[in-house]
Amino acid sequence: MFQFESIQEFIQMGGHGPYVWSAYVISLSVLIWLIVSPLRRKTKLLKDIAREQQRDLARQGTNNGSNLST
Amino acid sequence: MPQLSNKRGLNWTWFHRLGSPRWFYQTSGKWLPWLSLLAAGLLLLGLCWGLGFAPQDAKQGNSFRIIYIHVPASFLALAGYYVMAIAGAVGLIWKMKLADMVMKSAAPIGAVLTFVALVTGAIWGKPTWGTYWVWDARITSMLVLLFLYLGVIALQYSYSSQDAASKASAVLSLVGMVNIPIIYKSVDWWYTLHQPATIKFTEAPSMHPDMFQPLLVMILGFYCFYAVALILNTRVEVLYRERRTRWVQDLVASKSTS
Numbered sequence: 001m002f003q004f005e006s007i008q009e010f011i012q013m014g015g016h017g018p019y020v021w022s023a024y025v026i027s028l029s030v031l032i033w034l035i036v037s038p039l040r041r042k043t044k045l046l047k048d049i050a051r052e053q054q055r056d057l058a059r060q061g062t063n064n065g066s067n068l069s070t
Numbered sequence: 071m072p073q074l075s076n077k078r079g080l081n082w083t084w085f086h087r088l089g090s091p092r093w094f095y096q097t098s099g100k101w102l103p104w105l106s107l108l109a110a111g112l113l114l115l116g117l118c119w120g121l122g123f124a125p126q127d128a129k130q131g132n133s134f135r136i137i138y139i140h141v142p143a144s145f146l147a148l149a150g151y152y153v154m155a156i157a158g159a160v161g162l163i164w165k166m167k168l169a170d171m172v173m174k175s176a177a178p179i180g181a182v183l184t185f186v187a188l189v190t191g192a193i194w195g196k197p198t199w200g201t202y203w204v205w206d207a208r209i210t211s212m213l214v215l216l217f218l219y220l221g222v223i224a225l226q227y228s229y230s231s232q233d234a235a236s237k238a239s240a241v242l243s244l245v246g247m248v249n250i251p252i253i254y255k256s257v258d259w260w261y262t263l264h265q266p267a268t269i270k271f272t273e274a275p276s277m278h279p280d281m282f283q284p285l286l287v288m289i290l291g292f293y294c295f296y297a298v299a300l301i302l303n304t305r306v307e308v309l310y311r312e313r314r315t316r317w318v319q320d321l322v323a324s325k326s327t328s
Contacts, residue, residue: 003124004122014126014131019133020135026190026193027139027143034178038306045306050326
């Protein structure tokens with residue numbers, strides 16, 4: 001059963017609202033960061049590897065081109 | 071005799087497969103969506119239950135609701151240290167690369183969870199003890215735990231050779247194991263403000279079931295969350311260290327063409 005009479009009371013938490021909510025908000029934001037940060041690093045790493053592959057492909061292409069022209 | 075050696079070879083294949091970063095990457099990829107769903111579901115359920123539906127504490131009022139993140143975070147801060155130290159030992163003894171990657175990935179997660187335990191404890195301390203911080207045994211030993219995690223993170227970046235960094239980190243995390251029993255026993259050994267453990271494996275919990283059930287859900291949720299975070303971090307580490315190998319190159323190539 002919901003312990004509070006109203007949303008107002010739920011937010012105030014009998015005067016302990018600032019403590020409870022700040023503890024939850026700080027914790028949740030760092031936990032979300034723990035998930036987001038490896039996902040962002042992975043996207044960046046995959047992009048870097050793909051770019052390197054493109055560069056290698058391009059280099060091979062120009063090499064072949066110069067071989068043909070000579 | 072050939073039979074015997076054959077059997078032994080079979081028995082050890084799991085160990086070598088487990089040590090293969092590629093196998094880990096592929097298998098964990100299949101598990102990850104389900105584990106994430108489970109972690110999110112448990113945490114959401116535990117949050118609503120703990121914040122709105124668990125009865126308030128007779129003495130502490132609503133500030134006691136902080137327990138639903140403080141205790142699970144502290145549990146995982148300690149469990150995460152075991153993970154890091156054991157992975158470090160496995161990497162040190164069997165030269166298993168995957169174990170080194172797990173150790174490196176476990177350090178920042180453990181540091182963050184220890185930070186959460188300390189911060190929520192401080193916030194909880196204000197309305198309950200009248201102060202944010204006391205230099206008592208439990209809190210000080212948790213602060214030492216945070217510094218051990220930070221030390222391992224720092225060591226990872228202070229060597230140019232990855233092998234040397236792994237070795238140094240593993241040694242530090244193993245030496246730091248000394249701190250773990252101190253944390254556990256601190257509330258019994260010294261007179262302290264911090265209350266003794268609410269949950270013990272040997273006894274029934276000293277908490278009303280209505281308060282205890284959401285706590286259990288949150289602890290399970292934190293365990294699943296920890297696993298998800300560790301797997302995510304280790305997967306990036308695997309990709310990074312294996313970036314020159316054929317399978318990672320193929321993986322990227324197939325992704326960029328599709």
